[in-house]
Amino acid sequence: MTKLFKYLKPYIWSIIAVFFLTIIQVGVNLELPGYMARIIDEGIMENQTDIIFSVGFIMLSISLAGAVCIVLAGYLAARIATGFAMVVREKVFDKVHDFSLVEFNRFSTSSLITRSTNDIQQIQTIVFMMLRIMLVAPLTAAGAIFQAYRTAPSMTWIMGLAVFVIIGVVVLLWSIVMPKFKLLQKLIDRLNLVTRENLSGLRVIRAFNAEKYEEKKFNQANLDLVDLNLFLNRLLALIQPLMTLISSFAMIMVIWVGARLIGDGSFLVGDMIAFMQYLTLVLFGFMMMSMIFIMLPRAMVSGGRVADVLASEPAIKEPLKSCSFKPGAPAIEFRDVTFAYPEAEYPVLKNITFIAESGKTTALIGSTGSGKSTLLHLITRFYDVSFGHVLIEGVDVRQLKFTDLYGRLGYVPQKGVLFSGTIGSNIKYGAPQADDYRAHAAASVAQASEFIDKTKEGLEASIAQGGTNVSGGQKQRLSIARALVKKPDIFLFDDSFSALDFRTDVALRQALKTETAQATVLIVAQRINTVMNADKIIVLDKGKISGIGKHLDLLKNCAVYKEIALSQLSKEELYKY
Ligand SMILES: Nc1ncnc2c1ncn2[C@@H]1O[C@H](COP(=O)(O)OP(=O)(O)OP(=O)(O)O)[C@@H](O)[C@H]1O
Ligand SMILES: [Mg+2]
Structure with a gap:
């Protein structure tokens, strides 16, 4: 997966911009609770309306600045992630073009399709999440812990306990989820394979009345995938309520301990509210990080699969220099x-x-x-x-x-292999500069003129994907004409x-x-x-x-x-x- 990161190079300036915007965003988030505390302790408690208004105005303006940063960073991150995915997809496509039949047999066509679609999609998602969350989450958490400690050192242990429990839960989930993701991509490969076979072999399946059998095969592949997906999603769905539960408990403890401190007179109401907000930020930060850790395994599996394709050297290599033909030698x-x-x-x-x-x-x-x-x-x-x-x-x-x-x-x-397009584009495939006259001449030698002339459009008659709208013999004749045009x-x-x-x-x-x-x-x-x-x-x-x-x-x-x-x-x- 890390091997793929080199394709992020062209986006380095955008990435730096995202980081700066993120830092501003985090800074804003960390500043707000302090102002909140001032409004409560100085404004509300002491009835000073002008402080409420002036501090409120500052809060509003920096919130607005923070919001602008979030939108900008989100926009940039999306552009980076999609652009990155595009580059990787291009590289995979180029690589697969160079593959010899050896590599095709090794990877299998359906797996290559999953790898260049679904797997790259996973990587795109994780890149976006990393750009948006990877920095925000730990910075927010660390900053909030620091601020909380400054506000109320005697209560930070509650925070520590909550974080400890969260990390425990995440590690537990991670160890269950990680091995399953590898299986998940394999099952997607399998579903792809069955679907492809079904679509391309439709006529044979009908003729042999094998629909039931194929349906069973498809259902099996489909059900396997659904089962695993359900299992994973149920597990991941647990995260949200678990986190809420943990943070609610932590809040109750803060209020319980804080209320007694306020009663003693050693603590201000505003500070307690600020502390609670910091706690929320800390828990939010850890929750985000846990999400990344849950998503990461799947993206890592996908990244590995894509990197495998990119790293495999075609068995058939082109030499750097061509030798010159020896005149007079046998063909x-x-x-x-x-x-x-x-x-x-x-x-x-x-x-x-x-x-x-x-x-x-x-x-x-x-x-x-x-x-x-x-x-x-x-x-x-x-x-x-x-x-x-x-x-x-x-x-x-x-x-x-x-x-x-x-x-x-x-x-x-x-x-015979034909490409979607026209009869003309297929005949001229090996010699695009050839004119219609030459194409017709080749078709005539290949005994294809008769059926080409029968179509209304002649060379412009369209050929469906895989050449399914011409007969086997016609396909052969067009393939012969294609070789002839090349001379x-x-x-x-x-x-x-x-x-x-x-x-x-x-x-x-x-x-x-x-x-x-x-x-x-x-x-x-x-x-x-x-x-x-x-x-x-x-x-x-x-x-x-x-x-x-x-x-x-x-x-x-x-x-x-x-x-x-x-x-x-x-x-x-x-x-x-
Ligand atoms: N991709 C492959 N991997 C492994 N074995 C293969 C592969 N392709 C063909 N073979 C094997 O090689 C042998 C020769 O196959 P080949 O396609 O060259 O036969 P052929 O003489 O062209 O037959 P036909 O007249 O039916 O076209 C066969 O026994 C086949 O099982
Ligand atoms: Mg053969």
Whole structure:
């Protein structure tokens, strides 16, 4: 939590101003009871109306000054707290952008959402409270104790006793509350997760008639949170009455002891009233401090959670300097690459070595789960290899600046991802400077023109969040168009033709051939049709390469390839080429 305080730096002058205003405010509060005592002892007791008026006027004016200070300090503190929260939120957002999939898996998306919303809100609240109370409370309490002692030294022990009891109560509550707050934020994470899953999986939930089950899951998460919240709030609700009880007892004792002293003639009525006001101030100060101590644990937990995000270094780092590409080197080369997912026991890719020549089409085929997508993710640096090297034009991808690396790549993910906006904004995502003509050309190659033309607005047709208003196949085609507009040197298609019907698949691959004649293409596919024309086919089986070659060679020499091929096409079709 303290690590976050460095973001308060820009507000240092405002903070100093708040402190000064606070000191004035406390000073005013401490002065008032003294004047009150004078009004009573000199004005009322001795019937001097002019003293009542003149001292009353002074009291009014300094109260007014105090009120102005309170308003100003409150305004400044609110500005500091919200500004601080904004900066932290920005930092978290930036940090999360740099995260690799490793960090996403570690934190989980729902937790990252809680951390950047609810947790930061908690921190904002505590910063505001600290600015307003942290200084006011102890200053008021200390000042009031001093003034009370000056007014009536013989009664300060009552004050001491009351303070002692209050501290005892606060420590007790604190020890109960503190561990629960950690749990509370975890439960909010959980509720977030269930809600997110429910919202994004709504169709599946309906289709499987799983509403009851999901409802139960949601209710459980919700109830857990409610129970804990109730428990905490009941406990915190105890504070107010307990404090009132303690202060009432203290007052009764002051009146009881004070009345006897006044009877003896060693004490003035005004002084007793002033003492009672100081006592109220002391108790008020301690009450405020106890509130902070109760709020602090939650904010500390939140602060820790946010600081965790900010402190975690992305596993995938950009090098400081880019190496320059080696002309003539193959576009993509894997050198004895082995890769295991973090926390996984066994590697999913083992000793992968191959070359994808520049300007050629290389295809990657293998059964589901054989590691094809994983292999592409190593080129795009979503993950880094465990052993070995992945080279782009002769340079290890880990030695390339992101702009150099991603400038070369046109990646079409297995699961089409679109952003809310328009068809045009999605196609031009990787090349914002592209004009409509280029966007249309790319769409035409990607076989997306037909459905784009069908919409009234064309490129301006809107895309809903997550691309839910287009079909799976349309999403894939738009993703392909998005990669084409970039005109990259290397295309990576991860099973990008799977959601297309055969006719479109053929048309698309033919159009691609002319469009990508100069480019290196790496196609991942499960369909033999898609790969059989490739210059080179790599067969992946359970994370290992079981064959590299052309279609006919592989049919002869690679049992895995032959098995896949025969399961999809007849012998005649296979040997046609
Ligand atoms: N984030 C991950 N963490 C741990 N293991 C993973 C992760 N992603 C994939 N795997 C595992 O890695 C293996 C290879 O997955 P990959 O996605 O590369 O397969 P694929 O060949 O692309 O399959 P498909 O054809 O179905 O897309 C699988 O066994 C999978 O369980
Ligand atoms: Mg895959």
